[in-house]
Amino acid sequence: MEKIKMTTPLVEMDGDEMTRVLWQLIKDELLTPYIDLNTEYYDLGLVHRNETNDQVTIDSAEATKKYGVAVKCATITPNAARVKEYNLKEMYKSPNGTIRAMLDGTVFRAPIIVKGIEPYVKTWKKPITIARHAYGDVYKATEMKVKGPGKAELVYTDANGNETRELIHDFNGDGIIQGMHNLNDSIESFARSCFEFAVATKQDLWFASKDTISKKYDHTFKDIFQDIYDKEYADKFKELGIEYFYTLIDDAVARVIRSEGGYIWACKNYDGDVMSDLTDILNTRQHMVLFRDITTSISRVKRHLQTQLQLSMHGQVH
DSSP: OOOEEOSSOEEEEEOSTHHHHHHHHHIIIIITTTEEOOEEEEEOSHHHHHHTTTHHHHHHHHHHHHHSEEEEEOOOOOOHHHHHHHTOSSOOOOHHHHHHHHHOEEEEEEEEOOTTOOOSSTTOOSOEEEEEEOSOGGGGOEEEEEOSSEEEEEEEEOTTSOEEEEEEEEESSOEEEEEOOOOHHHHHHHHHHHHHHHHHHTOEEEEEEOTTTOTTHHHHHHHHHHHHIIIIIHHHHHHHTOOEEEEEHHHHHHHHHHSOOOEEEEEOHHHHHHHHHHHGGGSEEEEEEEETTSOOEEEEEOGGGHHHHHHHHHHHHO
């Protein structure tokens, strides 16, 4: 049988621990017998990231921009214990965070329904797709520890040197500070990719944040989504018989647990990180990162799959 030819190279991002084994197994058993693989290889294992001062992560993201498609294995984001274990030069940032920030896109995570694997939440009958904004928030935050009494302020200096200040807190003792940001054009591309995905899959779209507490940050997300929906997608949604729905994040969680599934749930970066793991209990997961130009995608070999595959392999051996 003639192998399938690849005209565009696939960016191959190898990972850590068992995912290296699993990805090699996938290639050997499912891909190379049928496909003439054409890949551009990047070793994102923690040892090699340390050797390159994490430059390999940046290079892999640039290659993904160039070729438009990549496969990434799960990687270790080191904590203090890992720094000591691997004798690292520094506590490197999350490769996923670095790549997402450089490519600025939306992560769509959709369960694959597998017969015989029942969801823990018995009301769930259809897949729930998590659409996670892949830029900003805590993943691009700046943090500081403060010692003793003092005043913390948020300061914005415009191009002309004019300053705008907001008091964060008057400290009476030790504490911590975190500053995070986002970009309107990134939020707009996030919203459009969610609406486009909803139209393409003919599914309802939910968006949730905490605008009642975060009256500027989260409210900006809410306002941008609503404005784009009203101007560009309301008629399309009506024609397809699907709905755009906004609610608070805590209300959304309660609704998700009671629902049957079958919709897309758009979340800010941190919310999407947490909630995608919640909805993973539906079934195994498909992972796609859709970037703002809607031409680039990344699939990932995830740790969530490791236990299932290891058990399957163990059963075959014995």
